[in-house]
Amino acid sequence: MLASTLDMIGNTPLIALDRIHRGPGRLLAKAEFIQPGGSVKDRAALAIIEDAYRTGELVKGQPVVEMTSGNMGAGLAVVCNVLGNPFVATMSRGNSPERARMLRSLGAELILVPQVNGTLGKVTGPDIEAAVEEARRIAEERGAYYVNQFYRDGCMRAHEEGTGPELWKELGSAIDAFVAAVGSGGTFVGTSRFLKRSQPNIRCYAVEPQGAEVLAGKPLEKPGHMLQGTGYGLIPPHWEAGLADGFFSVSDEEATEFRQRLANEEGLHVGYSAAANVCAAIKLLQSRELGAHPNVITMLCDTGLKY
Ligand SMILES: Cc1ncc(COP(=O)(O)O)c(C=O)c1O
Known part of the structure; x- marks a missing residue:
C-alpha cells in the first residue's frame, strides 16, 4: 500500500x-x-515543493503559483492537493485545451495568457515570458510561493x-x-x-x-x-x-x-x-x-x- x-x-x-x-x-x-x-514533470514538482517546505519558504495552506505548459502544472496540482496548498497556474493560450482541462479538473486555478507571437499548438519564448510575468504578478499579489522551475x-x-x-x-x-x-x-x-x-x-x-x-x-x-x-x-x-x-x-x-x-x-x-x-x-x-x-x-x- x-x-x-x-x-x-x-x-x-x-x-x-x-x-x-x-x-x-x-x-x-x-x-x-x-x-x-x-x-515526467511530477518528479520536479515534488522535489521543488519538498525543498520549499524544508527551507521554510512554503508553509501549509500558502498558495503556490507557477507558469506552466501544462505538465509542471499538473504535477504541482497533484503535489499541492496532497500537501494542502492551493495551486494557481498561468499558461499560454497556445498550449492544447486538453492541458487546460486537466489542470482545472485537478482543482488548479488556471489563468490563460494571450500569445505574443505563437499560434495554437506552437508556443514561443515570448509567449512563455508573458505567462511568466503574469505568474510573478499573481505571486506577489497573493503572498504565494512562486515555483520558478527554471531557476530551482x-x-x-x-x-x-x-x-x-x-x-x-x-x-x-x-x-x-x-x-x-x-x-x-x-x-x-x-x-x-x-x-x-x-x-x-x-x-x-x-x-x-x-x-x-x-x-x-x-x-x-x-x-x-x-x-x-x-x-x-x-x-x-x-x-x-x-x-x-x-x-x-x-x-x-x-x-x-x-x-x-x-x-x-x-x-x-x-x-x-x-x-x-x-x-x-x-x-x-x-x-x-x-x-x-x-x-x-x-x-x-x-x-x-x-x-
Ligand atoms: C511534454 C514534455 N516533454 C519534455 C519536457 C522537458 O523536461 P525538462 O523540463 O526536465 O527539460 C517537458 C517539460 O515541461 C514536457 O512538458
Missing part, C-alpha cells in the same frame, strides 16, 4: 521498444506518462537522485547512451550528471525541435513547433553544455510520424516530445556510432491524452 499519491511519483518502468527498433542495439524508454500528473535545483535533483539512479539500478554499466529533449533541462542535466558520474563513457544527447536548435549553437529559425514543453529557443539557466556529447533535431513531421508508430507498433499513446525522443534515439542507433549492440535510454515524457 502507498501512503499517498506522492508515492506514485518516480520509479517508472523501463520498457524495451523492441518492435519499433529491432536492432542492432536496444532502445529502452522510461514510462514517465504513468505518473499521477501524466508526465529541484528540477535537476529530481533526476539526479531519481531517474539516474533508477536507470543505474536496472542496467548499471550496460547503459551506452541517454537521449532527452530539453525544456527546463532538468531531465537531461540531472540524469546525465548522475550517469556520467557513475560511468564517464555513457554518452548523452540532447533533442531539439528542427529550426530551434539553440543548444547545438544554431540560430533560432523556427520558434513555433509541436514539441510542447521543450525547445523554447533559449538556453535554460541550469544548462551544462559539457554534459552533451551531441544533439539531434526532430521535425514536427517526424514527431507526428513517430507518435503514430509508437501507438501502432508498441501500443503506447504518448506526446510529441516522447515521440521526438524515440525518433532521435533511433537516429542514434542507426548511426552505428556506439558500437555493435548499444543500449540507448530515452524518456516517454507524457501521455498522448494531453493533446
